[in-house]
Amino acid sequence: MLRLLENQLLKEKVYMRQIAPGLEVFVLPKKGYVKKYVTYATNFGSIDSRFIVEGEDKELSVPDGVAHFLEHKLFEDEDGNVFDRFARLGASSNAFTNFNNTAYLFSCTDHFAECLELLLDFVQTPYFTAESVEKEKGIIEQEIRMYEDNAQWRIFFNLLAAMYKEHPVRVDIAGTAESIRQIDKDVLYKCYRTFYHPSNMALFVVGDVDPGRVFEQVEANISKRNYKELGDIKRIYPNEPLELGQDFVKQELVVSQPLLNLGFKERDLGYQGERLFKKELTTNLVLDVVFGSSSKLYNELYEEGLIDDEFDAGYVAEQDYGHTILGGETVDPDRLLERLTLGIKEAKGSGISEAQFEHYRRKAMGEFLKSFNSLEFIANNFLAYHFRQINFFTYLDVLQSVTLADVNDRLHQHLVEDSMVRSLIMPKKG
């Protein structure tokens, strides 16, 4: 069945079709664009580290970093390297793994149908050998080492590891040099069998293409593979308590000045779909009012030299976890902490006014419209939201449904000291 989603304000249309046995396919035609961008993603990320493999009854717990490792290895098959085949078509291919999803993508100008076929084929053809798995470990170890020297990355993962006691979001997406040594081809095949079934995946195509032809091609490719229906995937996430693991974490690195991040752990969990989306947009409005670049707090901190223009605040909304993280580089982390804490208290005291609320909503609307220039932004976001049962096209409607009372309630409930973690990076001496 073909469905059509249209957004009048954006002047964009998305064609959607579910292809047996359950692959969701989306096509957004972008007239006049030379580039075509396609992403093929599975609802499998670094947090899916405990589950029951299809056809077995025992729980499997996999080494940290498996989803990311699998992403690397899918680019190799019996005939060699998949990058080379995209190169022959003048296309460029890539992939990324985050906490929740793994996405394989290409962008091209010519040979679109061949590129699409290649993407569908290589993602559906796992080929892991003991030798190639071993070889990849050196590469991924260097990827991990690169991030070990990256202060922004470290402060972020240190914070999550402190904030969460049990939930696997506390673990680095790529795992560690030690954990990836335990990965072998068997565990990769088990993950593949469980999570790379079409019914756990989605495809997004954006560019100047004909939706009908895309659906036909995808259907032909998928149907010849005789997939069986997949039962429910049994993912096991531990019960994460409301309280923090630790409220403070610190590391020393070679940096020019300290970095401070504050994290606020979500207490109101369990939603998917529109309710989750609304919570996300509401929280981002709150953060913009309190910490945004036209806020009183931001400008005072800037003038005092406590922050620079990279200072930022953002919220992450998932069904089983959620958090706000804010901060940046600072000369004086103690003073910054004190000022931020006071600023939050003052914001709660004065509340958010109707004028502030409308002002930031208007800004959010403009930013959303602007981002639709980017094919990558459209496709990547559409799928990431799709896996949370959210239709990304409803952004402006959901934004309109947020009320002044919503943002004020959220300000009081979310930014509370009991759920606050401090993550600090200090310059290494000598």
Place this chain on the structure above:
Amino acid sequence: MPTYMRSRLANGINLFIHPTVKFKTILVQLIFHRALREDDVTESSLLPSVLQRGSGNYPNRMAIAHRLEELYGTELVSGVTKKGERQLVSFTLDLVHDQYLPGESSLLKKALQVLSDVVTNPVLFDESFKEDYVTQEKEQHEKLIKGLINDKIAYSVERCLQHMCENEPFGVFKYGSVERLKTIDGPSLYHYYRHFLRESPADLHISGDLDLSEVSSLAEQIFTFERGAEEAVAATSVQKKIGDVRYVQEELDVSQGKLVLGYRTGVTCADDDYFPLLVYNGILGSFPHSKLFQNVREKASLAYYTYSRLEKHKGLMLISSGIEVDNYEKALEIINRQLAEMTRGDFTEEDLENTRSGLRNQFLVEEDSQGLVINRVLDDMLVGREENTAQLLKRLAAVTREDVARVSANVCLDTVYFLTKRGGV
């Protein structure tokens, strides 16, 4: 045929209008050109931050931010980039086209007024910028200069270039130096600013779904500040490597070593041999199918990232790679071997063909980005050439194996920089 309209405003600013219907936004860039010089870059890179602290109509940072948000989250960002031995100081506006905003009109005009106010109508006291704005921005700027070390990949590349070009203007860091910063105050920066505004050659680019005559009269109306005789920017000098390879090691308490190799190619984007050099660089290291990725990463498992890239206005090539410090010799040997293979013409027809296809793809997709379209026109102006995509693709398709061999003969290793752990290798 050019896809844009070029004219000159009454005060001498070059106006470029790029009409296109495919984007939701209008992109505006006001660009000032300066010679890249030690006694100029600190001032030119500090200046935009001071200007963004307040203007006649928006007296502080908060007022500017508030006005931009009101204009549906219009962004105004400034930046400095170096193209060869030329420093570009740019102010960029990114705003929603008002055809997507029911009930809204003249958003472009309002945004241009903010831009003009910020750039040409600063908050002044006597013959000086507001002193505390200058003091605070000097502090921020010092942090920016010192903060280079926070990104180890960017740091190692910059350090390699600084060593390699230590006696050339190109070795100058685009944010200047802390020493020079100390000599700047409100009056001195204001004095600099007056010259900067009057004398720097300047371009105004506007891209979007626009009516040409409407936009050009809007620009004419708004950008009326007084200007004088322009100070031309000298051409970038392209030097050949003389003498031995220079080896530099630096120790920091890091987890991963960064190996950066700097080469002189003798060819810039102004030369006929630029396309052969692009293909050379592509076969060697700018794609996943390239020799560096295939050999340093895929075969030897030594690195996660390894690539080569051109500094096309200066005629340089850089190779950058993150490796285990113990693998320094091994990685260097493999990289040198790839260069030797290039010189011998030891690459396949497929390597050549894949690289041509990959580059073709890169040229084509530039048209899907307002920023890249503007950048291409800017580069064309600098090299005195004007080519549309079809002409570029024709030059690319004409590159032969012999052309690649010719440019490879001139690629010469100058500096090997290695950022290593304390205690080193």
